[in-house]
Amino acid sequence: MLQIWVVLSVYLSISALDNGLMRTPPMGWMSWERFRCNIDCENDSKNCISENIFRDMADRLAEDGWKEMGYDHVMIDDCWSSMLRDKVGRLQPDLQRFPGGIAKLARYLHDRGLKLGIYGDLGTHTCEGYPGTTLDKIDTDAQTFASWGVDFLKLDCGFLLMRTMFFCHTGYPLMSKALNATGRTIGYSCSWPAYRGGLPPSECFIMLPICNLWHITDWFFDNQEMLQPEAGPGRWNDPDMLIIGNFGLSVDQSRSQMALWAIMAAPLIMSNNLRTLSRGQGHPAKQRSTRTLWASREDACYRSHIEVYWRPLSQSASALVFLSRRQDMPYRYHTSLAKLNYTAGSYEGCSSFLVPFLVLSNHIVVHDDSISSSA
Ligand SMILES: *[C@@H]1O[C@H](CO)[C@@H](O)[C@H](O)[C@H]1NC(C)=O
Numbered sequence: 001m002l003q004i005w006v007v008l009s010v011y012l013s014i015s016a017l018d019n020g021l022m023r024t025p026p027m028g029w030m031s032w033e034r035f036r037c038n039i040d041c042e043n044d045s046k047n048c049i050s051e052n053i054f055r056d057m058a059d060r061l062a063e064d065g066w067k068e069m070g071y072d073h074v075m076i077d078d079c080w081s082s083m084l085r086d087k088v089g090r091l092q093p094d095l096q097r098f099p100g101g102i103a104k105l106a107r108y109l110h111d112r113g114l115k116l117g118i119y120g121d122l123g124t125h126t127c128e129g130y131p132g133t134t135l136d137k138i139d140t141d142a143q144t145f146a147s148w149g150v151d152f153l154k155l156d157c158g159f160l161l162m163r164t165m166f167f168c169h170t171g172y173p174l175m176s177k178a179l180n181a182t183g184r185t186i187g188y189s190c191s192w193p194a195y196r197g198g199l200p201p202s203e204c205f206i207m208l209p210i211c212n213l214w215h216i217t218d219w220f221f222d223n224q225e226m227l228q229p230e231a232g233p234g235r236w237n238d239p240d241m242l243i244i245g246n247f248g249l250s251v252d253q254s255r256s257q258m259a260l261w262a263i264m265a266a267p268l269i270m271s272n273n274l275r276t277l278s279r280g281q282g283h284p285a286k287q288r289s290t291r292t293l294w295a296s297r298e299d300a301c302y303r304s305h306i307e308v309y310w311r312p313l314s315q316s317a318s319a320l321v322f323l324s325r326r327q328d329m330p331y332r333y334h335t336s337l338a339k340l341n342y343t344a345g346s347y348e349g350c351s352s353f354l355v356p357f358l359v360l361s362n363h364i365v366v367h368d369d370s371i372s373s374s375a
């Protein structure tokens with residue numbers, strides 16, 4: 001299951017998808033990693049997949065300062081629908097958990113300046129066994145989503161028995177056309193490459209899957225030379241959801257995910273419980289760093305178990321990420337502008353996470369006794 005889901009997506013295609021959306025990587029919130037397929041509203045009404053949770057998260061995005069940072073999508077993942085299509089073959093939400101319907105939920109979000117994402121799955125079933133989108137239902141489902149006022153579709157191809165090349169290959173481009181034909185601009189996130197070994201197919205770019213955060217990250221960085229050129233306004237590689245603020249990550253690990261996702265220009269889709277997250281500006285997901293910038297090249301170099309990531313930004317600026325994979329003690333890392341291929345000169349530096357660093361006569365020193373290993 002995890003393998004399928006951790007994937008996620010992406011969006012777009014250069015030649016096929018020209019809908020004007022996502023000139024910068026999309027940002028928002030998605031239910032999956034935090035709330036999964038919890039449909040037990042009887043015993044766990046606060047945390048079950050229902051219209052309430054999406055309204056609550058919309059309120060948090062709108063009222064706690066997230067929207068101003070760019071987090072403007074609320075995305076429903078699997079388990080939202082009824083087990084049965086309606087009499088004319090359309091998908092319909094589970095009426096107990098979404099009594100107001102998806103269109104009403106979309107209006108609630110739109111009234112707050114937010115956008116609604118929904119989930120579909122090519123094949124007979126979704127990963128969790130809800131009705132899937134077979135090839136003959138692609139047009140119907142696109143039209144249904146558009147009629148509800150949906151703004152974004154995450155389309156999986158993950159139901160194991162149906163995950164055939166034929167199905168995914170045929171279905172993803174057809175859905176792209178079907179969405180376009182609705183006349184409504186709908187962002188399109190394809191998990192396609194996840195089922196093709198990871199690299200972007202010629203018509204749709206996004207990314208890849210494999211198991212867990214660091215694996216994904218490793219895979220991404222090991223393949224940056226191939227992946228990075230495919231990304232740009234309207235089409236982004238997606239290493240999947242930000243799990244910062246979720247269970248199990250330390251503050252340093254959260255900062256690490258944020259820094260890496262930012263320097264990759266990855267979509268920033270949080271999956272956490274916004275009700276209990278710090279509302280302050282200090283939260284790692286609120287650090288504005290390389291957000292809206294897109295660059296033509298990224299390099300990683302490995303030494304001392306300190307990895308250095310570099311990205312050119314606009315106006316002659318550049319971003320650097322120093323990632324420690326050391327397991328021992330706080331470590332003083334020393335490098336030079338020359339080693340990082342900067343020309344000699346004077347540079348103004350600023351740190352996203354208040355980690356002390358110095359740029360002194362062409363040398364860079366990063367040192368923070370308070371940073372744990374793997375951060
Ligand atoms: C449909 O595709 C055409 C051609 O690529 C594009 O100009 C148009 O904006 C698209 N419309 C929507 C609603 O995505």
Ligand SMILES: *[C@@H]1O[C@H](CO)[C@@H](O)[C@H](O)[C@H]1NC(C)=O
Binds near residue numbers: 039041043
């Ligand atoms: C609520 O919990 C009870 C007791 O564990 C269980 O029998 C029931 O099936 C649960 N309700 C739902 C909707 O899962």
Ligand SMILES: *[C@@H]1O[C@H](CO)[C@@H](O)[C@H](O)[C@H]1NC(C)=O
Binds near residue numbers: 299301339340341
């Ligand atoms: C610096 O440039 C050299 C030569 O082009 C290259 O081999 C090296 O990987 C670059 N180092 C970094 C950190 O980009």
